[in-house]
Amino acid sequence: MYGGGNVFEATKFDDLQQEDPVLLAEFEARIARGEKIEPNDWMPQLYRKQLVRMIEQHAHSEIIGALPEGTWITRAPGFRRKLAQMAKVQDEVGHAQLLYSAAETLGKTREQMLTDLINGKSKYSNVFNYPAFTWADSNIISWLIDAGAIVNQMANAKGSYGPYCRALDRICAEEAFHLKYGHDAVVHMATGSPVQRQMIQEALNRWWPPIMTFFGPSDKMSTHTETLMRWKVKMASNDACRQQFLDMYVPKIWELGLTVPDAKLRKNEEGVWEYTEPDWDEFKRVINGDGPCNAERLAVRRSAEERGAWVRRALLSPKASYVRPLA
Template sequence: MYGGGYIFDEPNGKQLREEQQHDDPEKLAVFEERIARGEKIEPGDWMPTEYRRQLIRLIEQHAHSEIIGALPEGTWITRAPGFKRKLALIAKVQDEIGHGQLLYNAAETLGKSREAMINDLLSGKSKYSNVFNYPAESWADVTVIGFLIDAAAIVNQVANAKGSYGPYCRALERICYEESFHLKQGHDALITLATGTPAQREMLQDALNRWWQPIMHFFGPPDKSSQHSEKLMQWKVKMASNDDMRNQFLDAYVPKLWELGLTLPDPNLKKNAATGRWEYTDPDWNEFFKVIGGDGPCNKERLNVRKWAEEHGRWVRKALMNPKEERALPVA
């Protein structure tokens, strides 16, 4: 569901140049020629230190976002309206957890263990998408997540599926197929609420108003203030700029909302016919970095759930790693 072209806590340009100095210039030249030709880099291939590090960071954060992102929707499985929507939501949550496993596998091919990745998540060292630190207060919130946040993620993932690292691209190809069904599920729920009773429309509009800023934050800060290096674009670690992805998302989905008579809480939102770019009020980036830094509405809650699952599932992992060792089942 939730990928990120925005890589949190990147080094500054000076650090990047210093790390590049340790790479073999001849190997680096061959590496960059391969990427320029559109070849995929595989786990056993030589790669620059910074390329490996940034890929681990990107894929790991994407995996964390899939796992954490399932939590707000998971709380609505028993409360989803009707049996069919409950079944659909169960299937979707299962898919998201599966996506996380695919992505952890891809990140492990770069040399970081899953245990280390999980530990970094639980300690707060490793980040995940900002949007999953907000509460899902109503069924309309789940609908907005299922349609707009999934849509934003698909924009991101379709771009990254054309990147240079083979295992990540192959994982994203499978993930994008499944996400297309999630998007249809979200769209169906959106249409139902938008064309329903006045109370349903009001509930949907309220959810849109609350989620719009986190959604605008989703792709990361404006390009003019982003720390992303041109080198990462050249290496196809990052496939599109934050502003380009945000504009693509607005272009595809804002008209769909307006067609339904829904509004968005930005009086400046409009498309410039001359440039083809969307104009909008710049969201509060201080809020974005506050949430990413661990001080959002649900940061502690989300991580506490994961800590509980990690602790209470430890005996299962030990049993799987040592199948011949007899163990008593834990006392309930």
């Protein structure tokens, strides 16, 4: 669900001065030729560090992102919607498994990644710290959040690190189905009763500000994008992804008779979307743990980790005898 790239943390790019210049030049030449970097290949420590952060945060976003939609499985209207919602949530968790495996090839264990998530050290996408009040909220997530993720993922699937690109190829194929499912659910409500139309419009109003920050801070606020893009860690800037998303989905929103809650949203004479600048202070607060649902979402993951500990112990030591806890 998550596209990656909006939670990069500052890293000292002075680290590059400590790398072997011959190996670094060869590494950059390989990337320039379009070759993939594999786990056993030489790579700058900065490249490894940024990829670990990016991929694990993508993985965290998949399992945390399943929570707001997962709460609507039992309340989805009708058996067909329940089955579809369940399948989608299952896919998102499966995406996390693929991504944790890809990140592990860079030297950080899954256990370390999950510990960092639960302790609040490792971040995940800001949009998953907002509540899904109604079934309409879940549908907006399934359509527009997944749409934003696909914009990022389709670009990053052409990146330089082989294991991540291969994981993204599979994830993008499944996300395409999620997007169709979300669009169908939104169309159903937007063309339904007045109450349904009101619900979906109110959900769009709630989610539009988080959607606009989903791709991360504007390029003028980033100091490291150039190097990351040269190494094909990132394949498109945050603003370019945001513009692509607006190009693709604002017309679709308008076609449904829905209103984008931004009076300044328009295309200028140069074909560039203008919009109200997102609240980046709120973005930073949410990323750093002060969002409406940060504590709740991490508490769920912490509980799942604790309750599943006996299963992991049993799998790692099959000859040992473990009793499942009653709690």
